[in-house]
Amino acid sequence: MVTAIERDDRCLAALEEVAAAWPGRLTLVPGDALEIDPAALAPSPRKIVANLPYNIATPLLLRWMANIEAYESLTLMFQKEVAQRLTAAPRSKDYGRLSIAVQWRATCRPCFDIPPQAFVPAPKVTSTVVQIVPRPQPLGACALEILERVTAAAFGQRRKMLRQSLKSLGGDTDGLIAAAGITPTARAEELSVEEFCGLARAFEELRG
Numbered sequence: 001m002v003t004a005i006e007r008d009d010r011c012l013a014a015l016e017e018v019a020a021a022w023p024g025r026l027t028l029v030p031g032d033a034l035e036i037d038p039a040a041l042a043p044s045p046r047k048i049v050a051n052l053p054y055n056i057a058t059p060l061l062l063r064w065m066a067n068i069e070a071y072e073s074l075t076l077m078f079q080k081e082v083a084q085r086l087t088a089a090p091r092s093k094d095y096g097r098l099s100i101a102v103q104w105r106a107t108c109r110p111c112f113d114i115p116p117q118a119f120v121p122a123p124k125v126t127s128t129v130v131q132i133v134p135r136p137q138p139l140g141a142c143a144l145e146i147l148e149r150v151t152a153a154a155f156g157q158r159r160k161m162l163r164q165s166l167k168s169l170g171g172d173t174d175g176l177i178a179a180a181g182i183t184p185t186a187r188a189e190e191l192s193v194e195e196f197c198g199l200a201r202a203f204e205e206l207r208g
Contacts (some may be wrong), residue, residue, distance in 0.1 A: 039070040065094045074132040083128035140197025147200040154188035
């Protein structure tokens with residue numbers, strides 16, 4: 001059983017023909033995916049498969065990641081540069097806040113690239129299909145809002161050492177770094193997801 005969310009009337013007309021040809025196999029939901037909770041549309045087990053519009057791909061993904069345990073997997077197409085950020089490892093140029101937000105709760109792997117010539121009209125960029133599978137448990141225990149706050153501070157001044165970039169959080173930066181067991185001269189892209197979780201826990205504890 002497939003449930004399709006679509007806002008383009010032209011695509012809805014075509015999908016209605018498919019639904020008519022295969023009664024009971026396809027349910028159409030007209031509307032904006034940013035305003036619809038997919039988990040409310042179908043019983044478990046659920047999978048999301050989507051060719052995401054480039055301009056809303058990241059906001060959509062982050063909305064789904066907040067409830068990632070509701071899905072068996074997400075198989076999504078992104079602009080290649082975004083896919084590289086999703087799957088990036090520490091100490092790489094693409095590693096950043098998006099990498100941590102996704103990899104904290106799920107495994108993420110690139111499946112294959114799709115060239116511009118596969119689309120009409122052809123975009124100016126290559127696309128990549130990525131599969132995201134929820135982890136049984138997050139890589140580290142911490143609150144999402146605290147993790148987001150810490151990574152925003154750390155990557156807000158990406159090229160600076162953490163003892164400088166984390167000052168934007170306020171409080172005792174040296175004490176925070178020591179409590180998390182982080183090297184003060186490290187930079188944001190050098191920390192693993194687990195280390196960022198430890199930093200988030202230390203920040204929450206010191207904040208009281």
